[in-house]
Structures are given as structure tokens and as C-alpha cells.
Amino acid sequence: MFNLLLSKNLFNMDLLEVTPNVYPTIDVGLVNSSRYWDKVELCSVPALSGIKEPFCTVNKHIDSDIVKCFGTDEPEADNYILHYSSGWNTNRNKYPLLLVHGAGLDANSYTNLYGLGFEGLQQKLVKLGYRVFAITFSHSHGNNFYQAEQLCAAINKIKKETKCEQVDIVAHSKGGIPVQIYLSSLGYNSYQGDVRSYLMLGTPNYGIDYLFRNPLLNYFIYTLGANGVIVWDKIMSFATVLDVTERSIYKEGYFPGQAQIAYRWDETYPLDTLQQDWWTTYYGGSGLLGNSQGIDKAIRDGGFLIKRLNNKxxxxxxxxxxxxxxNVFEGVAFNVSGPSDGLVFIDSALYTDGMTKRGAKLLDKTILPLNHMELLYDNRVARWIDMQLSNK
Structure with a gap:
């Protein structure tokens, strides 16, 4: 749901002793990332013309090729990038496959995650014969309704390019929420019957309360300058109270899509009462480290989207x-209060009752021993995707 990564100058033995699996960089901008694609195209959504979502220093685009394509590191909401993989017009599988990235990421998360050298799902799926495309949203933490519009436009573009009436979609993490908005006709555009199969990788189908139940992670995200939302609007740093509203999950913050995926899990998985500021962070109030408006405020600010999706x-x-x-351990990101991938509870990722209530067909639910980010490059994930799509 966000990137919590240590910069190289902060990566020391004291931290290693606490977080032995932490990723060693905060920089997600790859060198010459366009080499992973046959072509990269800037596209527009006229219906979103004039809409600009707020950016702060940490969530601007930093991949130089993506910034060059957008023409800015703070693109407006009527822009998105469509990435074409090699074989997009020649590979043997009939249906084009669209990859949708999660929060704090872009399409290159499917090629070489954080520049760590892992061959991503994009390359693996191309080798398996798929005609692979990917989208980069204008804002990596953007409003899910705007992203649903960008997604709809991308699907129409792919259909035109491939002369195929339906596409398959694979979405990671928060990227699944705009997909569900479109497929439920809850957004500005009604569903056009143009998606054959929709596969989810660690998507919070019943929401997430991760940062509300793990208060200290908010402090790490802020002090490390990570591209991630926090659930405090004020923070105590070096005996000084700082206003960090722009970094917060609430409607005044610059992470407009994050409140939309908030949901309470405290009755299913109890909170850890030994954590500092556990009560004030989850339910609202001032603690020793930060001030929170509480998860219920975030859910209201997000328009109760998770509930609305599952009702529709x-x-x-x-x-x-x-x-x-x-696998509950994902670098310094971990969620040990219940079975999870380090960020998203398994019960949330596997929840499909709401989605299938009007006749969508459930093919499969699977659990693999992977953390949230390993879902983007592990060979077993590629095989699982192939199994779901090849049986259709």
C-alpha cells in the first residue's frame, strides 16, 4: 500500500539488527526504465481535464523516463501512461493483459522492483506468450475514481490497438480498487463488458487499517522521507510538534486515494495495547508521538468506499x-496482529462475497508463502496467473 524503504545513508547495522530484510533504497526511479517496454505512450482522459491532485515532495514521480513522458513530476489527472511490452501485437495469447500497479508505484514495479534486479511479472508473462500492457497512473496514491477513469480509457485504447473486444487484468494491492470501481459501474463510466478475467494480487478487498494499528511505522515513514501516507496530522520530532497534514490520510492530505481503502479490523484482530499511542492513533487523539483524527474519520473522508464496493x-x-x-515480514513493513502478507490481512485479500453477489464468477482463491511485494515478481505468481487465464 505504500513504500517504506530506507535510504542508503540510513542503512546501518543498528537498523539491520531490527529489520534484517529491509529493502536498501528509497529511490524507485530506474535508470532507462523504458528499455523494459516496446513503447511508452502518454494518453489523455478528456473527462478529467483541469483536475489536478495534490502532490508533496515524497510522492512526486521520480523515474526520469516516466517524468519525461508525462512532461512533469506532478501530472494532472487527465494524463496516464500506457506501456506496451514486447510481443504486445505478436504473442500467441488472444486476449491482451493489462497490469495495474499499486500505491506508491508505477508500471515498472512489474519489471524491476525498486531496481533490485528481480525479473518481474511483465517479463515472465511475456515469455509465457501474453500480450502485456501496463498503466502508470498520474498520481501513485491518487483518487481511485480518477484512476478508474484512466483505467477505462486505457482499456479502450488497448482494444483499439489490438482489435480485441475484451482484456484480462492483473492488479496489485490498491491498484485493484479502481478496477473494482469500473467493473461495478460505481464510477463515472459504466462497465462496458470488456474485461474477461480480473486477477488480484494482495488487493485489500475488505480494506486495510495497517498504519492505524501500527503507530510507530508512521514515525518511520515520515522521518525516512518514504513515499507513503501516515495517519497522524501532527508529529513530535526532536521535542517539536510538526504539522504534517499534507502527509496524512485525511481529506486535507496529499494522498487522496488512501482514505478510500481504510476499514476497521479491530474487532477481528485486536490491537496491540503495548504499542505506543495505540489508542489515540486508532480511535483519534493526541499521543506521545503523534496526533490522529482516527480511523473512523479516514473512512468518512474516503466516502465509505470499501463498504460501497462490496454492497454494489x-x-x-x-x-x-x-x-x-x-509472509508477514516485508522489510520494516510487517503486520503480525493477524495472518497477512505484511500489509494486507489474508481475510481482506481473499474476500470476494461482495464482488460475486451479482454474478461475477469466482475462479480461485490461493495463498502463497510470499510477502506483499514478492507478489510482483515471484515465479509462483506468474504460474498462478497463467493457470487462471489459460483455463478460460
Whole structure:
């Protein structure tokens, strides 16, 4: 749901002793990232013309090729980038496959995650014969309704380019939420019957309360300058109270899509009462480290989207499958208060009752021993995707 990564100058033995699996860089901008794609194209959504979502220093685009394509590191909401993989017009599989990235990421998360050298799902799926495309949203933490519009436009573009009437979609993490908005006709555009199968990788289908139940992580995210939202609007740093509203999850903050995926899990998985500021962070108030407006405020600011999606359900005739990880350790990001992939509870990732209530067909639910980010490059994930799509 966000990137919590240590910069190289902060990566020391004291931190290693506490977080032995932490990723060693905060810089997600790859060198010459366009080499992973046959072509990269800037596209527009006229319906979103004039809309600009707020950016702060940490969530601007930093990949130089992506910034060059957008023409700015703070693109307006009527822009998105469509990435074409090699074989997009020649590979053997009939249906084009669109990859949708999660929060704090871009399409290159499917090629070489954080520049760590892992071959991503994009390359693996191309080798398996898929005609792979990917989208980069204008704002990596953007409003999910705007992203649903960008997604709809991308699907129409792909259909025109490939002369195929339906596409398959694979979405990671928060990227699944705009997909569900479109497939449920909850957004500005009604569903056009143009998605054959929708596969989810660690998507919070019943929401997430991760940073509300792990208060100290908010402090790390802020002090490390990570591209991630926090649930405090004030923070105590070096005996000084700082206003960090722009970094917060609430409607005044610059992470407009994050409140939309907030949901309470405290009755299912109890909070850790030994954590500093556990009560004030979750329910609202001032603690020793920070001030929170509480998770209920975030859910209201997000328009109760998770509840609305599950009340509406996907349009009938869509095949769906969901994959969850059960490795709770993901660098310094971890969620040990219940079974999870380090960020998203398994119960949330595997929840499909709301989606199938109007006739969407559930193909599969699977759990693999992976954390949230390993879902983007592990060979077993590629095989799982291939199994779901090749059976159609």
C-alpha cells in the first residue's frame, strides 16, 4: 500500500539488527526504465481535464523516463501512461493483459522492483506468450475514481490497438480498487463488458487499517522521507510538534486515494495495547508521538468506499481470482496482529462475497508463502496467473 524503504545513508547495522530484510533504497526511479517496454505512450482522459491532485515532495514521480513522458513530476489527472511490452501485437495469447500497479508505484514495479534486479511479472508473462500492457497512473496514491477513469480509457485504447473486444487484468494491492470501481459501474463510466478475467494480487478487498494499528511505522515513514501516507496530522520530532497534514490520510492530505481503502479490523484482530499511542492513533487523539483524527474519520473522508464496493458487487459475467501472501515480514513493513502478507490481512485479500453477489464468477482463491511485494515478481505468481487465464 505504500513504500517504506530506507535510504542508503540510513542503512546501518543498528537498523539491520531490527529489520534484517529491509529493502536498501528509497529511490524507485530506474535508470532507462523504458528499455523494459516496446513503447511508452502518454494518453489523455478528456473527462478529467483541469483536475489536478495534490502532490508533496515524497510522492512526486521520480523515474526520469516516466517524468519525461508525462512532461512533469506532478501530472494532472487527465494524463496516464500506457506501456506496451514486447510481443504486445505478436504473442500467441488472444486476449491482451493489462497490469495495474499499486500505491506508491508505477508500471515498472512489474519489471524491476525498486531496481533490485528481480525479473518481474511483465517479463515472465511475456515469455509465457501474453500480450502485456501496463498503466502508470498520474498520481501513485491518487483518487481511485480518477484512476478508474484512466483505467477505462486505457482499456479502450488497448482494444483499439489490438482489435480485441475484451482484456484480462492483473492488479496489485490498491491498484485493484479502481478496477473494482469500473467493473461495478460505481464510477463515472459504466462497465462496458470488456474485461474477461480480473486477477488480484494482495488487493485489500475488505480494506486495510495497517498504519492505524501500527503507530510507530508512521514515525518511520515520515522521518525516512518514504513515499507513503501516515495517519497522524501532527508529529513530535526532536521535542517539536510538526504539522504534517499534507502527509496524512485525511481529506486535507496529499494522498487522496488512501482514505478510500481504510476499514476497521479491530474487532477481528485486536490491537496491540503495548504499542505506543495505540489508542489515540486508532480511535483519534493526541499521543506521545503523534496526533490522529482516527480511523473512523479516514473512512468518512474516503466516502465509505470499501463498504460501497462490496454492497454494489461486480457486473455479471466477469471471471475473478484472488491471490494472498502469508509472509508477514516485508522489510520494516510487517503486520503480525493477524495472518497477512505484511500489509494486507489474508481475510481482506481473499474476500470476494461482495464482488460475486451479482454474478461475477469466482475462479480461485490461493495463498502463497510470499510477502506483499514478492507478489510482483515471484515465479509462483506468474504460474498462478497463467493457470487462471489459460483455463478460460
Amino acid at each position: 458487487g461486480l457486473e455479471p459475467g466477469i471471471n475473478i481470482a484472488t491471490l494472498a501472501g502469508n
